[in-house]
Amino acid sequence: xxxxxxxxxxxxxxxxxxxxxxxxxxxxxxxxxxxxxxxxxxxxxxxxxxxxxxxxxxxxxxxxxxxxxxxxxxxxxxxxxxxxxxxxxxxxxxxxxxxxxxxxxxxxxxxxxxxxxxxxxxxxxxxxxxxxxxxxxxxxxxxxxxxxxxxxxxxxxxxxxxxxxxxxxxxxxxxxxxxxxxxxxxxxxxxxxxxxxxxxxxxxxxxxxxxxxxxxxxxxxxxxxxxxxxxxxxxxxxxxxxxxxxxxxxxxxxxxxxxxxxxxxxxxxxxxxxxxxxxxxxxxxxxxxxxxxxxxxxxxxxxxxxxxxxxxxxxxxxxxxxxxxxxxxxxxxxxxxxxxxxxxxxxxxxxxxxxxxxxxxxxxxxxxxxxxxxxxxxxxxxxxxxxxxxxxxxxxxxxxxxxxxxxxxxxxxxxxxxxxxxxxxxxxxxxxxxxxxxxxxxxxxxxxxxxxxxxxxxxxxxxxxxxxxxxxxxxxxxxxxxxxxxxxxxxxxxxxxxxxxxxxxxxxxxxxx
Numbered sequence: 483x484x485x486x487x488x489x490x491x492x493x494x495x496x497x498x499x500x501x502x503x504x505x506x507x508x509x510x511x512x513x514x515x516x517x518x519x520x521x522x523x524x525x526x527x528x529x530x531x532x533x534x535x536x537x538x539x540x541x542x543x544x545x546x547x548x549x550x551x552x553x554x555x556x557x558x559x560x561x562x563x564x565x566x567x568x569x570x571x572x573x574x575x576x577x578x579x580x581x582x583x584x585x586x587x588x589x590x591x592x593x594x595x596x597x598x599x600x601x602x603x604x605x606x607x608x609x610x611x612x613x614x615x616x617x618x619x620x621x622x623x624x625x626x627x628x629x630x631x632x633x634x635x636x637x638x639x640x641x642x643x644x645x646x647x648x649x650x651x652x653x654x655x656x657x658x659x660x661x662x663x664x665x666x667x668x669x670x671x672x673x674x675x676x677x678x679x680x681x682x683x684x685x686x687x688x689x690x691x692x693x694x695x696x697x698x699x700x701x702x703x704x705x706x707x708x709x710x711x712x713x714x715x716x717x718x719x720x721x722x723x724x725x726x727x728x729x730x731x732x733x734x735x736x737x738x739x740x741x742x743x744x745x746x747x748x749x750x751x752x753x754x755x756x757x758x759x760x761x762x763x764x765x766x767x768x769x770x771x772x773x774x775x776x777x778x779x780x781x782x783x784x785x786x787x788x789x790x791x792x793x794x795x796x797x798x799x800x801x802x803x804x805x806x807x808x809x810x811x812x813x814x815x816x817x818x819x820x821x822x823x824x825x826x827x828x829x830x831x832x833x834x835x836x837x838x839x840x841x842x843x844x845x846x847x848x849x850x851x852x853x854x855x856x857x858x859x860x861x862x863x864x865x866x867x868x869x870x871x872x873x874x875x876x877x878x879x880x881x882x883x884x885x886x887x888x889x890x891x892x893x894x895x896x897x898x899x900x901x902x903x904x905x906x907x908x909x910x911x912x913x914x915x916x917x918x919x920x921x922x923x924x925x926x927x928x929x930x931x932x933x934x935x936x937x938x939x940x941x942x943x944x945x946x947x948x949x950x951x952x953x954x955x956x957x958x959x960x961x962x963x964x965x966x967x968x969x970x971x972x973x974x975x976x977x978x979x980x981x982x983x984x985x986x987x988x989x990x991x992x993x994x995x
Contacts, residue, residue, distance in 0.1 A: 626656045648695075664693075758854060767859055775827070805824070959990075
């Protein structure tokens with residue numbers, strides 16, 4: 483009886499334990515969410531990973547836009563399904579893990595996130611993350627590799643350029659299996675010019691590579707230059723082939739620091755910020771009608787001209803054409819030096835004046851506004867009277883002229899000429915008739931040939947270059963050039979007849995054969 487009683491108690495205890503285990507299993511596998519960090523402490527410049535694991539069928543992570551205001555640099559999602567058999571029923575549980583990679587710069591608290599699971603909202607717990615500042619890589623730096631971000635200015639004006647440099651430092655003796663997978667910083671609030679020539683040099687026991695960027699702020703405000711990131715592949719020394727050589731790659735993600743930039747509003751009425759000089763030249767101030775006049779404007783100095791556009795000219799009865807400006811930016815002795823060259827072409831049939839232009843520049847060194855000036859030019863057009871006379875003659879075509887002066891000639895001279903002309907015309911008629919009959923007869927024995935005009939269409943920019951030097955050869959060419967200039971300057975109301983344009987180009991090519 484005692485044995486029977488002890489067995490009964492044991493069975494009850496076992497049943498109770500199974501009930502507790504089942505309840506615990508059900509609780510653990512019910513819809514829930516949990517957030518963890520890959521490490522609660524990292525060195526500044528290394529990546530941190532936030533893992534959010536959620537159990538359920540329908541999950542929504544869309545509300546996670548950043549990690550406590552820090553940009554998400556990488557995102558990976560994995561899923562795992564498990565099947566359980568309880569009380570004769572098969573149950574499928576699906577777990578999803580979202581891994582978010584980011585580069586924190588200081589101690590922070592990972593906020594709580596709301597995750598929608600199967601129509602219900604669950605919350606993660608907030609997490610503490612400690613960031614230990616890294617020492618700047620020096621000759622005796624212990625880090626195998628690192629990224630650093632520096633700017634030569636921390637406070638600038640709208641339109642004032644500054645330089646940001648990314649330093650990639652690699653310890654001597656570290657063998658990379660492949661080139662680093664580099665991602666440059668985000669410059670969404672700046673105009674960016676990459677400096678082509680990268681600098682590579684040795685500093686102590688490290689090799690340093692410099693990548694430089696010239697930034698020009700677009701707006702006033704406080705902005706942050708996001709970190710540069712890279713994945714570094716190092717040969718895995720734990721894996722060797724049969725000959726003792728290392729193979730396989732161990733990838734390590736790294737990130738640079740961020741930079742805070744203060745952008746102030748530039749003074750009113752200033753178009754540029756920097757120190758510049760202007761040069762200009764005009765090739766002629768006396769030309770023939772419809773001959774081009776060329777004006778060249780050149781601006782050079784310290785500062786950026788990447789987003790500058792010289793004001794256009796709009797002159798009555800003058801066709802104005804301008805090319806795209808040629809802009810070059812270089813680093814000379816650590817300073818940003820720029821050159822801006824723009825050409826204008828003026829075509830007119832009468833005298834005109836090229837108006838003056840002024841550009842205001844704020845010099846951040848002298849803290850004063852200076853004016854760059856292109857003076858006005860008076861252009862005299864020669865032969866405009868002859869042009870007017872030819873236009874009047876063109877207008878008088880088809881009109882009956884009643885005041886034609888006839889030279890005094892004798893009737894005999896006139897009759898002789900009439901007879902000679904008539905005889906010439908008679909022989910020409912006979913000769914033309916015989917030639918026509920002969921040609922018609924010969925065509926019967928010649929196979930028919932179909933001629934087809936080339937239908938290829940030339941680009942308007944190319945046509946303008948070809949017709950420009952032939953502008954005075956005919957009125958058709960002149961009118962077409964004016965239309966092409968207008969189209970080049972953005973006048974969409976002008977319509978170019980492609981067939982007519984191709985015919986004009988073809989005629990010019992035939993003449994030049």
